[in-house]
Amino acid sequence: MQISQLIKSLPKAELHLHIEGTLEPELMFELAQRNNIQLPYASIDEVRKSYEFHDLQSFLDVYYLGASVLRTRQDFFDLTFAYLEKAHEDGITHTEIFFDPQTHTKRGVLFEDIIMGIADALAKGKEEFAISSYIIMSFLRHLSEDDAFEVLELAKPYYKYIKAIGLDSAEVGNPPEKFKNVFAKALDLGFLTVAHAGEEGPAENIRNSLELLKVQRIDHGVNCVQDDKLLEELIYKKIPLTICPLSNIKLKVFQHMKEHNIRDLYLKGACVTINSDDPSYFGGYLADNYFECQRHLNFSFIELIQIAKNSFRASFLSEEEKLLKMEELENFVKSLSGLYAAEK
Numbered sequence: 001m002q003i004s005q006l007i008k009s010l011p012k013a014e015l016h017l018h019i020e021g022t023l024e025p026e027l028m029f030e031l032a033q034r035n036n037i038q039l040p041y042a043s044i045d046e047v048r049k050s051y052e053f054h055d056l057q058s059f060l061d062v063y064y065l066g067a068s069v070l071r072t073r074q075d076f077f078d079l080t081f082a083y084l085e086k087a088h089e090d091g092i093t094h095t096e097i098f099f100d101p102q103t104h105t106k107r108g109v110l111f112e113d114i115i116m117g118i119a120d121a122l123a124k125g126k127e128e129f130a131i132s133s134y135i136i137m138s139f140l141r142h143l144s145e146d147d148a149f150e151v152l153e154l155a156k157p158y159y160k161y162i163k164a165i166g167l168d169s170a171e172v173g174n175p176p177e178k179f180k181n182v183f184a185k186a187l188d189l190g191f192l193t194v195a196h197a198g199e200e201g202p203a204e205n206i207r208n209s210l211e212l213l214k215v216q217r218i219d220h221g222v223n224c225v226q227d228d229k230l231l232e233e234l235i236y237k238k239i240p241l242t243i244c245p246l247s248n249i250k251l252k253v254f255q256h257m258k259e260h261n262i263r264d265l266y267l268k269g270a271c272v273t274i275n276s277d278d279p280s281y282f283g284g285y286l287a288d289n290y291f292e293c294q295r296h297l298n299f300s301f302i303e304l305i306q307i308a309k310n311s312f313r314a315s316f317l318s319e320e321e322k323l324l325k326m327e328e329l330e331n332f333v334k335s336l337s338g339l340y341a342a343e344k
């Protein structure tokens with residue numbers, strides 16, 4: 001079996017995925033037509049050509065523009081189910097997806113339509129593909145903390161659909177301490193928390209996310225290497241990092257995959273996971289991210305299995321569910337040994 005096929009067959013979890021970032025240009029055009037929205041692109045090709053980014057903000061501008069075609073519950077359902085079909089092909093058996101309510105409620109879309117469209121698709125994904133899932137509601141950090149409080153209030157009738165609270169958008173200039181109070185409220189309400197930190201921003205944002213926002217995982221976190229003591233602590237406390245290799249290259253966090261620090265972090269003992277972030281915009285879904293790590297950073301397949309194990313360990317599944325997912329993974333690995341023994 002080819003390595004790319006092996007990677008696709010490997011059972012794994014995805015823990016850092018923005019559902020809005022899975023919007024493929026074809027669906028973008030279809031939804032624009034369905035909703036009578038004028039896009040500033042003449043063709044699907046032109047959309048793809050606009051995906052040249054020099055930093056996080058240049059991406060966010062294009063990403064928020066793309067998201068403007070999403071208006072109805074059916075749109076959110078179609079978007080999410082299209083992702084789940086890809087996830088299934090990529091061997092994903094559990095996914096924890098972000099959605100950015102403010103990107104949509106600001107345009108007059110109903111909170112109910114956003115979350116129920118996503119939740120219905122996830123329920124269908126569970127039925128058709130046996131993919132388990134959680135929803136993470138993310139606050140846009142370029143907006144105010146008061147705004148985040150309003151979203152938390154708006155979400156009240158739908159809390160049972162939300163597992164955790166996240167923090168995304170422009171990191172530089174919008175540090176975690178800006179959201180200290182709203183995260184404290186979310187924690188009081190019983191939500192788990194995560195935050196993007198140390199993507200473009202300093203290691204200090206990682207420390208403050210842990211200390212002030214009480215996050216269980218750090219999204220990205222690659223700038224942890226700026227602070228030796230912090231890195232030691234992340235390793236010692238087994239704090240998972242949801243790293244997104246192709247995203248980091250597209251947004252110029254690293255200039256080339258060969259320069260990415262994920263393998264160094266892995267070898268030092270950090271709990272790293274591989275994720276796709278915004279796969280439609282960054283040129284690859286989850287299996288592609290695993291593959292690029294193998295190709296450019298010499299991760300062996302055994303090491304990728306360890307990373308897939310980390311993805312379940314770092315998930316928000318219960319300990320019992322984690323054991324079941326891990327068993328599935330072990331069975332896959334055993335079936336491979338059988339296959340290779342038979343070939344010899």
Ligand code: HPA
Nearest residue numbers: 018168169170196277278
């Ligand atoms: O990688 C990201 N970083 C911050 N905000 C985001 N929103 C979507 N993707 C990202």
Ligand SMILES: [Zn+2]
Nearest residue numbers: 018168196277
């Ligand atoms: Zn992200």
